[in-house]
Amino acid sequence: xxxxxxxxxxxxxxxxxxxxxxxxxxxxxxxxxxxxxxxxxxxxxxxxxxxxxxxxxxxxxxxxxxxxxxxxxxxxxxxxxxxxxxxxxxxxxxxxxxxxxxxxxxxxxxxxxxxxxxxxxxxxxxxxxxxxxxxxxxxxxxxxxxxxxxxxxxxxxxxxxxxxxxxxxxxxxxxxxxxxxxxxxxxxxxxxxxxxxxxxxxxxxxxxxxxxxxxxxxxxxxxxxxxxxxxxxxxxxxxxxxxxxxxxxxxxxxxxxxxxxxxxxxxxxxxxxxxxxxxxxxxxxxxxxxxxxxxxxxxxxxxxxxxxxxxxxxxxxxxxxxxxxxxxxxxxxxxxxxxxxxxxxxxxxxxxxxxxxxxxxxxxxxxxxxxxxxxxxxxxxxxxxxxxxxxxxxxx
Ligand SMILES: NC(=O)c1ccc[n+]([C@@H]2O[C@H](COP(=O)([O-])OP(=O)(O)OC[C@H]3O[C@@H](n4cnc5c(N)ncnc54)[C@H](O)[C@@H]3O)[C@@H](O)[C@H]2O)c1
Ligand SMILES: [Fe+2]
Numbered sequence: 001x002x003x004x005x006x007x008x009x010x011x012x013x014x015x016x017x018x019x020x021x022x023x024x025x026x027x028x029x030x031x032x033x034x035x036x037x038x039x040x041x042x043x044x045x046x047x048x049x050x051x052x053x054x055x056x057x058x059x060x061x062x063x064x065x066x067x068x069x070x071x072x073x074x075x076x077x078x079x080x081x082x083x084x085x086x087x088x089x090x091x092x093x094x095x096x097x098x099x100x101x102x103x104x105x106x107x108x109x110x111x112x113x114x115x116x117x118x119x120x121x122x123x124x125x126x127x128x129x130x131x132x133x134x135x136x137x138x139x140x141x142x143x144x145x146x147x148x149x150x151x152x153x154x155x156x157x158x159x160x161x162x163x164x165x166x167x168x169x170x171x172x173x174x175x176x177x178x179x180x181x182x183x184x185x186x187x188x189x190x191x192x193x194x195x196x197x198x199x200x201x202x203x204x205x206x207x208x209x210x211x212x213x214x215x216x217x218x219x220x221x222x223x224x225x226x227x228x229x230x231x232x233x234x235x236x237x238x239x240x241x242x243x244x245x246x247x248x249x250x251x252x253x254x255x256x257x258x259x260x261x262x263x264x265x266x267x268x269x270x271x272x273x274x275x276x277x278x279x280x281x282x283x284x285x286x287x288x289x290x291x292x293x294x295x296x297x298x299x300x301x302x303x304x305x306x307x308x309x310x311x312x313x314x315x316x317x318x319x320x321x322x323x324x325x326x327x328x329x330x331x332x333x334x335x336x337x338x339x340x341x342x343x344x345x346x347x348x349x350x351x352x353x354x355x356x357x358x359x360x361x362x363x364x365x366x367x368x369x370x371x372x373x374x375x376x377x378x379x380x381x382x383x384x385x386x387x388x389x390x391x392x393x394x395x396x
Contacts, residue, residue: 145253
């Protein structure tokens, strides 16, 4: 097997990195005169966008703030409308400062600036013709790892699905990992985005495309997130927990870039596309149930996951020599975290009913890019059964 591993061209990491962005843009990107800053309301409110503009200004880089804020889980049409409003204005760099929604939108706006095509023509793998404007991506959630991946996900309302655009042309020139930016994350976002990051690592590790490079990042991501997700949720001001989560998220993204996600994400896409359930929430709800449904197919790999969780959480005792027992132990820990960090457990809260399950299963099965990477081939009936586990009123 020949493995191609690519990621962001440069990564700056550590507390205080945010204060060095302008300097790194200068040294990594050369003569930059004008920057477009893409962000979201929460980031404007806490003053980060303005602080970055002042920093850029002091370094002689003029900046414009994208007039419209990016809303969570953007639709392809939202991004195209923003691109149209920019009216072809030229920038040397696009800077994304925010959660995955902002980072993905920044990547796509940068691609649209150099590719005069509808976003729907770019769906799938390697369908972007020209390099976009260079990007700098600064995550403020510890979740998507978008700052190091070739992916951007858009909601396509006509198809009631979220769909990935995957292209080497979406890798940023610079990723900036500063855990201080994540200190303001509300509990529910910490929980959902953190479980999303864990899912990237886990699915990349048990997926068919797993390889030695993705394994290294995935196991370290699992170790870091296992040891910090509950602490980050309960004590959001812990910079140690926030740091571990941010590195865990970036490593999860690198694992994903080298391997790929699988059935959990495929089942999450119709929940996002049709019922508007946030990406991290949908993944976190599904994760234990998808893993339970395929534990037999992945028990060998899961013993290694168990070992990484033991290292992360310090749970040294009670280790079993039995592969199945260790896999069960790891699954129980994952299910336990979703409860501890308050992940919703009932799809009925979002308006999903039993009657929706066949079409949801059909939608998930259409996400071939991810289903093909899953270790077990699920039938439509099995997919429905997984969704049904999240409708406790159905008496299951
Ligand atoms: N590109 C990839 O590889 C990849 C991987 C997974 C998911 N995604 C996509 O990313 C999107 C989800 O991104 P996300 O999970 O990071 O959530 P998000 O970007 O939608 O943010 C969630 C909420 O948290 C707020 N927020 C962000 N940072 C904050 C901070 N520091 N303090 C306070 N509030 C803050 C946002 O404004 C928003 O309201 C989805 O569209 C998903 O499909 C992309
Ligand atoms: Fe994800």
